[in-house]
Amino acid sequence: MCPTLLLYELGTLNSSMSLKLSNVVSTKRLYSQAFPLTLVIPMVSEIREISKTFERISAHSHIRGLGLDEDLKAKDVADGLVGQKKAREAAGIIVRLIKEGKMAGRGILIAGPPGTGKTAIAVAISKELGKDIPFVQVSASEFFSTEMKKTEALIQAMRKAIGVRIRERRIVLEGEVVGLDYNMVPNPYNPTQKVPESATITIATKDEKRTFSVGSRIAMQFISSGIEVGDVIVIDKETGRIGRLGKSNRAKKKYDIEDEEIVDVPNGRVEKEKEFTYVVTLHDLDEANARRSSIFSLFSPPSREIDNEVRQAVDEKVKSLVEEGRAELVPGVLFIDETHLMDIELFAFMNRAMESDMAPIIILASNRGFAKIRGTDIVAPHGIPLDLLDRLLIITTEPYSREEIKTIIEIRAAESGIMLSREALEKLTEIGEKTSLRYAVQLLAPANEYAKLRKSGKVEISDVNRAAEIFADVTQSSEYLKKWEEKLLAH
Ligand SMILES: Nc1ncnc2c1ncn2[C@@H]1O[C@H](COP(=O)(O)OP(=O)(O)OP(=O)(O)O)[C@@H](O)[C@H]1O
Ligand SMILES: [Mg+2]
Numbered sequence: 001m002c003p004t005l006l007l008y009e010l011g012t013l014n015s016s017m018s019l020k021l022s023n024v025v026s027t028k029r030l031y032s033q034a035f036p037l038t039l040v041i042p043m044v045s046e047i048r049e050i051s052k053t054f055e056r057i058s059a060h061s062h063i064r065g066l067g068l069d070e071d072l073k074a075k076d077v078a079d080g081l082v083g084q085k086k087a088r089e090a091a092g093i094i095v096r097l098i099k100e101g102k103m104a105g106r107g108i109l110i111a112g113p114p115g116t117g118k119t120a121i122a123v124a125i126s127k128e129l130g131k132d133i134p135f136v137q138v139s140a141s142e143f144f145s146t147e148m149k150k151t152e153a154l155i156q157a158m159r160k161a162i163g164v165r166i167r168e169r170r171i172v173l174e175g176e177v178v179g180l181d182y183n184m185v186p187n188p189y190n191p192t193q194k195v196p197e198s199a200t201i202t203i204a205t206k207d208e209k210r211t212f213s214v215g216s217r218i219a220m221q222f223i224s225s226g227i228e229v230g231d232v233i234v235i236d237k238e239t240g241r242i243g244r245l246g247k248s249n250r251a252k253k254k255y256d257i258e259d260e261e262i263v264d265v266p267n268g269r270v271e272k273e274k275e276f277t278y279v280v281t282l283h284d285l286d287e288a289n290a291r292r293s294s295i296f297s298l299f300s301p302p303s304r305e306i307d308n309e310v311r312q313a314v315d316e317k318v319k320s321l322v323e324e325g326r327a328e329l330v331p332g333v334l335f336i337d338e339t340h341l342m343d344i345e346l347f348a349f350m351n352r353a354m355e356s357d358m359a360p361i362i363i364l365a366s367n368r369g370f371a372k373i374r375g376t377d378i379v380a381p382h383g384i385p386l387d388l389l390d391r392l393l394i395i396t397t398e399p400y401s402r403e404e405i406k407t408i409i410e411i412r413a414a415e416s417g418i419m420l421s422r423e424a425l426e427k428l429t430e431i432g433e434k435t436s437l438r439y440a441v442q443l444l445a446p447a448n449e450y451a452k453l454r455k456s457g458k459v460e461i462s463d464v465n466r467a468a469e470i471f472a473d474v475t476q477s478s479e480y481l482k483k484w485e486e487k488l489l490a491h
Contacts, residue, residue: 067079090393099133129333138334140338162281176203179229231246343374
């Protein structure tokens with residue numbers, strides 16, 4: 001039988017390529033569809049990769065934004081952020097520049113003592129940027145792994161931070177499935193099984209009903225995507241790709257509790273032109289195209305490193321789409337925390353990569369004053385080479401006042417659902433002032449456990465003291481070890 005299967009009213013369909021699109025017209029649903037160029041566009045649902053580790057997110061879960069007014073002035077306490085006004089206002093301007101596309105290829109350094117909210121401000125920037133602008137957060141230590149070269153890890157992170165917004169007009173069939181019949185025949189390879197040889201599908205909108213017959217490949221797609229009567233679907237006319245939008249609100253309810261989205265039956269004609277907009281990252285495109293270009297990919301395990309040729313080909317395709325007005329670049333942010341862990345080679349590589357027209361905005365954070373640049377004996381401000389420093393805009397964070405520490409602890413306690421007595425809050429504030437804000441914040445959870453042991457819903461000063469006795473802060477722990485070392489050496 002001919003491998004191309006027919007959907008008679010539609011003409012020849014070819015379902016060899018696939019991607020998912022989010023349709024801006026209706027919801028943020030994903031559609032399956034094929035792209036007419038040779039560029040393989042992967043399935044993407046989320047472009048942001050704020051952090052892989054739970055711990056890192058949870059420490060900043062109270063932050064909702066930068067807490068600025070329309071005039072970009074920082075409010076005292078807003079969006080979970082307290083004080084640190086100058087840095088927040090600077091971050092506000094940067095968010096504006098990023099949104100206006102005026103920051104691409106530029107870099108920012110957030111510098112300040114430990115626990116003064118550098119990571120918190122970067123998280124706030126990501127919240128302000130919204131969902132459509134990629135924001136990638138990594139710790140510089142993540143570049144050093146056995147899986148790939150460090151420069152490869154860096155370039156992949158940079159390309160995850162660049163979005164490509166693609167717009168397309170496509171002819172689609174859209175509506176509720178009101179009839180679906182399969183013509184089943186024995187599987188030629190396994191006659192005990194039956195497979196669909198063809199199917200007849202009837203699709204209806206509120207105003208029109210049309211019936212189509214389809215060949216076995218598309219019929220198989222109906223089965224594998226679980227399409228049934230009552231579903232609202234969209235089929236790309238050119239490629240035959242099918243997307244399932246949800247259950248029709250006209251369909252009879254099958255279960256009392258359903259996990260499916262209920263959608264309206266569309267109006268108008270079954271066959272229509274629709275505009276699709278979706279954002280993928282350059283890294284998504286690299287990966288999808290690398291997979292396709294490798295002849296051995298079927299048999300060999302996928303390599304995590306991507307060829308430079310693949311990247312160049314992707315860049316060229318994307319550029320031509322941009323020139324044709326069919327795509328837009330969306331430069332996002334790559335936030336590299338704990339920058340002092342980067343070494344000279346990574347810095348040099350990044351400096352060069354920032355020159356490219358497809359570079360993201362780089363935000364670095366450092367709590368070091370003067371430090372050796374890793375991999376050299378050169379001491380430089382923040383452990384960053386001078387030529388890179390030269391192109392960075394610098395935001396500084398300052399130590400907090402007692403009142404600010406107190407408010408931050410209050411906010412963190414509220415975020416974790418922990419009740420504090422007034423004395424306990426005072427004690428934690430004092431600890432935060434004397435040692436570090438982070439230590440005080442970290443004591444919240446163990447102190448709360450001690451409160452629970454007392455069968456109390458409120459943390460008292462005794463719980464805080466008990467937790468502070470058990471868990472050391474950095475000064476205590478290093479002093480303790482120093483004492484031990486001295487003792488050992490004395491012997
Ligand atoms: N201005 C602020 N408002 C509210 N919460 C804050 C603020 N500053 C810091 N925090 C919270 O205090 C804790 C420590 O801050 P953060 O981790 O951002 O410090 P940092 O400057 O990145 O420190 P390090 O140099 O050690 O990385 C976090 O839980 C953070 O969310
Ligand atoms: Mg930090």
